[in-house]
């Protein structure tokens with residue numbers, strides 16, 4: 001563990017691949033006898049702050065801490081906390097992490113909320129699901145299950161199915177699968193495709209290439225005329241799914257990961273014709289070795305008669321949540337040591353742009369769009385200078401800036417103007433619109449009122 005600096009798990013990227021594999025081995029140890037570890041975290045208290053519904057995540061965290069010998073305090077609804085009186089998330093986690101508890105698990109309906117909690121709490125924060133953003137501990141359970149089933153994680157062929165837009169479990173799982181050089185087929189319910197922010201990041205950080213496909217390539221899945229996309233590893237050392245196959249024909253599947261429609265995040269859209277896994281689908285040849293996965297809760301996207309099929313592993317994913325979360329918490333609390341290094345991003349400066357003038361995250365669901373901006377200034381990472389693209393440090397959604405200003409002269413220009421290019425990087429302020437630039441005190445004429453060139 002990095003000397004003097006707490007570790008949080010907000011994104012699956014907060015753990016290195018080697019650390020993940022080490023945690024699996026610890027989880028195996030815990031699982032061998034779940035009742036033998038009550039000495040490990042004696043005297044430790046975990047707080048579960050769940051501002052959104054949960055069964056598995058909260059209860060498995062609480063069970064995990066009790067099995068480690070620690071205790072728990074819990075707030076299971078926003079209405080039962082001072083959030084309902086208008087308290088900010090920052091103040092809540094400062095208080096709970098300031099002596100009430102040694103580790104916090106936070107679930108929240110807003111994208112990016114877990115990063116806010118991690119920033120303001122003095123103790124480790126675990127993201128138990130923040131809006132449609134990420135759910136990294138579900139991914140640890142998913143990977144752990146798949147690793148135990150397949151004996152490896154490298155180069156698997158995985159289909160992600162259902163509401164890919166709002167399923168945070170899908171987003172974290174896709175980032176992790178990409179690290180293991182998986183070939184991913186996305187099979188969304190139409191209109192609920194993988195968000196651009198996720199596919200862009202998969203392409204940028206892992207070299208995955210998006211390729212359109214047809215759902216008829218996966219015969220037998222109910223739900224009709226869905227459109228599919230392949231995210232195919234494009235780096236030469238990565239495995240490609242279709243090298244030996246007719247283009248756009250899935251020949252083999254290691255796992256199909258189904259998700260429910262995240263209705264609580266929809267604007268009342270119908271989900272008629274939502275894909276569904278049936279016993280008939282599992283008879284297809286390509287499904288021979290496939291594991292059927294689901295983070296649960298299931299609504300009706302997997303037929304109940306599929307439960308008894310040995311390839312169905314969704315209840316196992318839930319069961320493995322306890323030893324997996326025991327390993328994670330024991331690690332974050334410094335009760336077990338890992339020999340692996342943390343991810344590079346933990347050690348290096350993440351290159352945040354805190355003062356980006358009036359640029360707002362374009363994601364309406366982002367926590368920075370609701371919490372009082374007076375304490376939560378938007379923060380971004382610059383992804384690309386031309387045209388400027390900035391990724392929100394909280395919810396990871398990309399916002400494009402059409403205008404660039406100079407903090408020195410307080411003049412702004414269209415990003416591709418020669419004047420904009422002359423502004424030193426450290427001096428740049430970004431704006432999506434001219435109105436934003438003007439509201440921040442910038443003008444096209446500049447301070448001296450000279451004619452803008």
Ligand code: NCD
Nearest residue numbers: 056057129169260295296297
């Ligand atoms: C998931 C969640 O909350 O994102 N549930 C879970 O934690 N296992 C999936 C879901 O609600 O659909």
